[in-house]
Amino acid sequence: MNFQNRILLSFVLLPKKFYEKIxxxxxxxxxxxxxxxxxDDRRPNTWQQIKQQEKKVSNKATLLTMFVSALMGCIFLFSFSVGNDKITQLTVLFSFFITFLACMLIADFxxxxxxxxxxxxxxxxxxxxxxxxxxxLLHIFIHVVKVVLPLSLPSFIYLWVTTSFYGALLLVPFFLLATLFTIFLINAVYILILKLTTPQKFQQVISYIQIVFAIVSYAAYQLVPRMINKFNLSSYSMPDSNGYLFLPSYWFAGGWQQLFQAHAGFKPWLCLGLSIVIPFVSVWIVIKFFAPSFNSKLSQISGSGEVLIKASARKKQTAFTGYSYFFAKLLTRKGGERTGFLITWKMMLRSRDFKMKVYPVIGYLIVLIVMSMINKFQTTITDIRNQTGQGPVYILSIIYLTSFLMTSALGNLGISERYKSAWIYFTAPVKTPGIIVSGALKAALVHFFLPLGVCVAIVLFAVCGITVLPNIILGFCNQLLIMGLFAYFTSHKLPFSSPPEGAGGKSNFMRALMALFISAILVVGHYFVYRITPVLYIFSAMSLAAGWMILDSIKKYGWNKIDGTYRD
Amino acid sequence: MEPTAPIIRLSHVRKFYGSKEVLKGIDLDIYPGQVIGYIGPNGAGKSTTVKILCGLISDYEGSIEIKGVNPKEDPVTAKGYIGYIPELAELYDVLTPAEFLSLMAELYNMDATVAQERMTKMLAAFGLADHMHERMDTFSKGMRQKVLITSGLLHNPDIIILDEPLSGLDANSVIIVKELISKLSKEGKTIFYCSHMMDVVEKVSDRIVLINEGTVIANGTFEELKAQQGDSSLEKIFAHLTAQTSLTDAADQLMNAFD
Known part of the structure; x- marks a missing residue:
């Protein structure tokens, strides 16, 4: 065990007598x-993609985590630019702190x-x-402290410089209390989910929460600074309302305020009291009331075979019906390609890893679109409607934004935690595995591009009318070409056949960059011919032909062109 | 010659998953020193019974006594009597066997020196002495299984629950474990042996309990079962009692699929 863990362990075991008492x-x-x-020391983590050859524990990952947290802590400093009194600033700071920790914990839990x-x-x-x-709880607490320390350090230093050492020192217990409280919150959320749904669905629900959190935090990161500029928050002060007492971050801010500079009256003392009592009470609640049901439910998360069989039996076999099969028949040839299409389709719908990686991108896209319009919404809409001024740029952005989603989907198509199941492709007598890859690509295109493209087209028709049609056509043809290029240049993997770690690699990155470069040329080219309708149609035809040729060449890939072999 | 008090007693134990009744009132008395072969087809309720005995599932109906202790009332004491060797090689594989077994020893409140001595001897007997301080993520399935067996026996429990303990073991290790089971039972240990390997169950068990669709459908010594069913091997008795259609027919149907 390394040094910091040893210290943290002795620290959390200090209230030994108390633990024994309960x-x-x-x-x-x-x-x-x-x-x-x-x-934890030995767990290979995301940044450390060296596999088992390195047996010695590397602390670099811990350092990196701490560095990222410290950076986040610096970003939190902007709380001190909100409002003109400490209690407002600290309420904002603690709100950020609790939210960030909760997001991080949901993922780590x-x-x-x-x-x-x-x-x-x-x-x-x-x-x-x-x-x-x-x-x-204590394990999580230690885990959290490793993040909380660097996270709170910038605020600590800031308060030291701007108020006094005493002021900074006072922050420490309140960060600790806020941390305890956050742990309780997450536990409560988990227990609530376990109560509302079956343990089998638990992890799925957690994934969706994680996706929503990722999107919300991205939106907050993008939107909040702009809002502050817009509404001139620097002179804002929290009104003296009792409603704030329902805001946990307000307790911690008020608690600090009261210890730093005692105020007479009931409310400041109440804040201080709440900030100390609530975290401990919540930990007690978790241990006393939540523990028994939590454990018994938890033991079922791993799942009982019988229940799972029942659940899947309820769904009728849909392999040869429904619209996936309709598109499979329409777009693919019988054999390997159709199999690739159908398998990929199902995996995209059912694989948790895949959804976790790709679905947040949909949220990011929406945030980006909202973002780009938020400042001057009225002029933007007029421009888009008339396709004047900045209008075409917005229209093209909206059309091409879906490429982000597609590249994310294509990038993850070859990756799975259960990559070993791909033995089936390697043992099957397939001469040109390219047909499976091509089937998978088509599945991703229909699954993501089609619905999103239809939405984009409807919105643009509604706003600009039919005149935008030639540009939509070229946009979509170009995107098909971009997808083809991306698939062509980056690694060629059979669907869900590679482990997540070390999936990309440097050469893959360079190739992706190249695809990106060509895509950029296509988009810029589109912008220049935006108003020349005949050229738009000619380019569309050329782009479609090029896209088709690329897909066709992927189909012909032999085993030598497929990245990765079967791994055990 | 059964002693008076059973060491494990299950009375009317029922368990539901949703509306599905997995155990339909199991009654079972197991006496000290017995080796119980607990067999049944997939989905019969074997694993559920084992999980209930080990305290992994507590929302069952009916009552259980383990050495006179009701695990619902005092799970910690009840669990202390049991050594559990799970079916899946569930280990914290980034640990070394020494680290993993030390954790087990601590959880059973063992003296550290005793535990150290015992685990060294046991791992050496399994031929793992040289691997004691290597991480288990590089271990083969059989090596992991040996560590698991050691972890279940380390605290010298009175009751040992084995769930498919032989999976992944090579032929020589299988012999060791079979010998071990009979020696443990001679020492007075009670063994609850869950398996699909009929030949092993037939040889090691004093008493065989056959469960199907959540109900005990046969319970007795191998000789008694043979006399009742008129079959010569446990495999045949098993098939006779649990298969709905003739297994030869099933094989024929499989072959017919090629036509």
């Missing part, structure tokens, strides 16, 4: 925590807290539910 076995607690921390192996390894052992839940 019925926790501290020996078990220490053993579980020690193991979990050792495992599925990996760290919900380690389904615990069901078989720890739960059958003679340990109490309380000990188990506390070990999870």
């Amino acid at each position: 019925g926790v076995n501290t020996r078990h607690l220490k053993a579980i925590l020690t193991t979990k921390l050792i495992m 599925t990996n760290v807290l919900i380690d389904v192996r615990d069901n078989y390894i720890i739960l059958p052992k003679p340990i109490s539910d309380k000990t188990f839940v506390l070990s999870r």
Whole structure:
């Protein structure tokens, strides 16, 4: 175990007497925590894509995580530009802090807290539910402290410089309390989900929450600074309303304020009281009331075969019906290509990894579109309607924005946690695996591009009328070509056949860059011929032909052109 | 010659998943020193029974006693009597066997020196002495299974629950485990052995409990079952009692599919 873990472990075990009093076995607690921390040190993480050849623990990933948190902490500093009193500024700061932590934890909980192996390894052992839940809470707490420290450091320094060391020091306990409170919030959300849905669906629900969070935080990141400029928030001060008492971040801000500069009256003291009492009460609630039901439900997350069979039996086989099969028949040839299409279609709908990576992009796109219009909405709309001024640029942006989604989808098409299942392609007597890749590409095109393209077309027709049609046609033909180029230049993987780590690589990045470059030329070219209708039609035909040729060449790929072999 | 008090007693144990009844009132008395072969087709409720005994599932109906303790009332004590060797090789594989087994020892409140000594001896017996301090992520399925078996026996439990313990083991290790089971039972340990491998169950078990669709449909020594069913091997008795259609017919139908 490394140095920082050792220190943190001794720190969290300080209230030993208290733990024992509430019925926790501290020996078990220490053993579980020690193991979990050792495992965290060794867990290969996202940045560290070196696989098993490097057995020595590298601390670089921890450092990087801490660096990112510190950077985030610096961004939080802008809270101090909101409002003209400390309580307003700190309320904003704590709101950011709690939100960021909650987002981060929701993501980490599925990996760290919900380690389904615990069901078989720890739960059958003679340990109490309380000990188990506390070990999870403390594990998360340590995990969180590693992020919270660098996250809070910039604010600490800022307060030290602008007020006093005492002021900065006071911030520390309130960050800790806010952290405890956030942990409780996440636990409550998890327990609520477990109550509302079956444990089998749990992870799916969590993924959707993660997707929504990712989009919301991206929107907040983009929108909030603009809003502040727009509404001149720097002179804002929170009105003296009791309604704020429902805002947890207000308690922590008020608590700090009261200790820094005591005010008479009931409300400041109430804030201080709430900021201290609520976090501890919430931890107590989790251990006392949530623990028993949580564990028994948790033990079912890994799933019982019988229940799963029942659930899937309810859905009738849809392989040869429905509109996926309609498009498969329309766009693909019988054999490998159609199989590739249908399998990819199903995997895209059902694979959690894939949805997690691709669906947020849809949200980002919407945020981007809203963003680009927010400042001068009225002139923008007029410009778009008349296709004058900046209008064509907006129209082209809207048309081509869907490419982001497509590239994200195509980039993830070859990747899966369950890459081993791809043995089926490698053992099947397929001469040109390119047909499977081509089927997969077509599935992604129909799945994402078609619905989005129809939406974009409807919106543009509604706003600009039929005159925009030639540009939409060229836009869509070009996008098909861009997709083809992207698929052609980046790695050629069979659908869902490669492990996530080390999926890209440098050469892949360069190739993606090249595809991007050609795409940029296409878009700029489109802009220059925007008003020359005959040229638009000619270009559309050329672009379509080029796209078709690329897809056709992908179809002819032999095994030598396919990236990656079967891995075990 | 059954002793008076059963060490495990299941009375009218029922378990529902949603509206599906997986266990339909299981009654079972198991006496100290017995080796119970618990068999049944897929989905019969074997794993559910094991999970209930190990305290993984607590929302069942009916009652259970483990050495006189009701696991619903005092799960910690009940779990302490049991050594569980799960079916899936569920391990924290970034740990070394020494680290993993130390965790187990701590959770069973064992003395650290005793645990250390015991795990060294046990791993050596399994031929894993040289791998004690290597991470298990490079281990083969069989090596992991050996670590799991060690983890289930380390605290010298009175009741040992084995769920397909032989999966992934090579022939020599299978012999070791079979020997081990009979030696443990001679020591007075109670063994609850869940498996699909009929030949092993037939050899190691004192008593065979056959479960199908959540109900115990046969319960007795191999000899008793043979006498009742008139079949010569456990495999045949199993097929006779659980298969709805003739298995030879099924094989014929499979072959007919090629026509």
